[in-house]
Amino acid sequence: MTSTSPAARAPLGVVADPVRLLRSWAPGRGSWFSGPQGTLLTRGARTLLPSGDADAVLAHLRGLRAGPALAVGALPFDPAAPAHLVVPEHVERADPLGAVLAAPGGAPVAGTARPIPEPAAYEAMVADALARMEAGALDKVVLARALEVVADGADGRVDPVPMLRELARRDPRSYLFAVDLPPERPGVPRTLLGASPELLLARRGTTVTANPLAGSAARSPDPDEDRRRGETLLASAKDRHEHALVVADVARRLAPVVDDLEVPDAPSLIRTPTLWHLSTTVRARATDPSASALHLAQALHPTPAVCGVPRPAAHAAITEIEPFDRGFYTGAVGWTDARGDGEWVMALRCGEVQGDRVRLWAGAGIVPGSVPADELAETGVKLRTLLDALGLDEA
Numbered sequence: 001m002t003s004t005s006p007a008a009r010a011p012l013g014v015v016a017d018p019v020r021l022l023r024s025w026a027p028g029r030g031s032w033f034s035g036p037q038g039t040l041l042t043r044g045a046r047t048l049l050p051s052g053d054a055d056a057v058l059a060h061l062r063g064l065r066a067g068p069a070l071a072v073g074a075l076p077f078d079p080a081a082p083a084h085l086v087v088p089e090h091v092e093r094a095d096p097l098g099a100v101l102a103a104p105g106g107a108p109v110a111g112t113a114r115p116i117p118e119p120a121a122y123e124a125m126v127a128d129a130l131a132r133m134e135a136g137a138l139d140k141v142v143l144a145r146a147l148e149v150v151a152d153g154a155d156g157r158v159d160p161v162p163m164l165r166e167l168a169r170r171d172p173r174s175y176l177f178a179v180d181l182p183p184e185r186p187g188v189p190r191t192l193l194g195a196s197p198e199l200l201l202a203r204r205g206t207t208v209t210a211n212p213l214a215g216s217a218a219r220s221p222d223p224d225e226d227r228r229r230g231e232t233l234l235a236s237a238k239d240r241h242e243h244a245l246v247v248a249d250v251a252r253r254l255a256p257v258v259d260d261l262e263v264p265d266a267p268s269l270i271r272t273p274t275l276w277h278l279s280t281t282v283r284a285r286a287t288d289p290s291a292s293a294l295h296l297a298q299a300l301h302p303t304p305a306v307c308g309v310p311r312p313a314a315h316a317a318i319t320e321i322e323p324f325d326r327g328f329y330t331g332a333v334g335w336t337d338a339r340g341d342g343e344w345v346m347a348l349r350c351g352e353v354q355g356d357r358v359r360l361w362a363g364a365g366i367v368p369g370s371v372p373a374d375e376l377a378e379t380g381v382k383l384r385t386l387l388d389a390l391g392l393d394e395a
């Protein structure tokens with residue numbers, strides 16, 4: 001998550017052991033991020049930034065005379081909703097987590113999961129989206145469902161610490177995050193945590209990278225079957241179309257704010273412990289020093305990997321069809337600094353922990369040809385990332 005030259009590293013703080021940073025994270029006291037570029041632990045909130053306006057954030061960071069000149073936090077799915085960005089008091093950074101943690105993260109949660117909506121109702125939501133497509137109003141929309149897990153017992157509590165460790169043990173190479181959110185109940189920490197496969201946007205110096213994903217298939221424990229499923233996904237016209245809509249939108253929105261945009265002609269396959277995805281790495285150069293990572297991430301967000309095409313119709317369909325407000329799910333989490341460097345990751349395969357409960361979400365891209373039962377199953381596989389970290393079976 002950080003540049004590798006010593007000069008570029010200095011403002012982010014002391015170089016530390018990534019596993020120690022993981023063990024040091026505690027809810028309510030800071031945020032933790034890790035990805036292929038490095039690990040970041042923040043403590044405290046020196047300033048709560050009043051808005052997610054990228055110009056104002058950059059001006060604030062450039063005006064700081066002491067302490068870490070970076071902002072961390074979360075952007076909501078709805079760009080009109082308030083972002084949560086803080087300038088931490090203290091920052092430590094380390095190399096990527098990389099190594100697999102041997103010990104299981106912690107005790108499973110004893111709790112009850114309630115689907116929102118019921119699985120049959122989610123299939124009806126997908127059918128509704130397909131009807132809208134047939135009527136010509138939409139090319140693609142991403143529809144999500146949620147699970148609300150409540151810990152058993154009067155003094156039940158969901159502890160995000162073992163969950164984060166278990167997420168890290170299962171998939172240390174994903175983008176892992178535990179972001180401290182403003183509490184809704186006094187004294188009860190609220191954490192958004194997850195293991196996302198998708199980079200919305202990173203800027204390091206003049207190098208800009210985005211890695212849109214769309215098009216998914218469940219992994220199989222049988223190696224031959226697993227390979228076959230990946231190959232089938234790569235050859236699927238429906239999934240290639242679903243993916244191409246995202247890449248075209250990312251390229252179109254980046255083009256006016258960067259130079260030397262490179263967009264591969266065809267996607268490649270990536271895998272998480274539970275899913276294959278179609279993936280395209282888009283690269284560009286940013287020469288404008290005022291186009292920070294936050295500016296560029298906001299130029300793209302919400303991409304059709306989480307919203308749809310055309311964006312206004314897809315956003316309206318999501319608001320009408322989904323029975324909840326997504327909040328920070330399908331938003332972005334990450335950091336941006338005074339130089340304009342930063343990394344913003346899609347808030348996917350995540351859950352929000354607060355007191356005795358955790359809400360998990362998963363969505364699927366719907367295009368003509370999508371089958372409601374298949375999309376329900378796909379969201380079930382996506383929910384497994386967090387359910388496994390909780391030690392729960394329900395999907």
Ligand SMILES: C=C(O[C@H]1C=CC=C(C(=O)O)[C@@H]1O)C(=O)O
Pocket residue numbers: 142144198213214215216277304305306348349361362363364365382
């Ligand atoms: C909306 C989610 O995934 C997105 C990212 C990758 C692949 C997706 C898909 O194939 O539908 C989704 O667009 C989610 O994980 O909740």
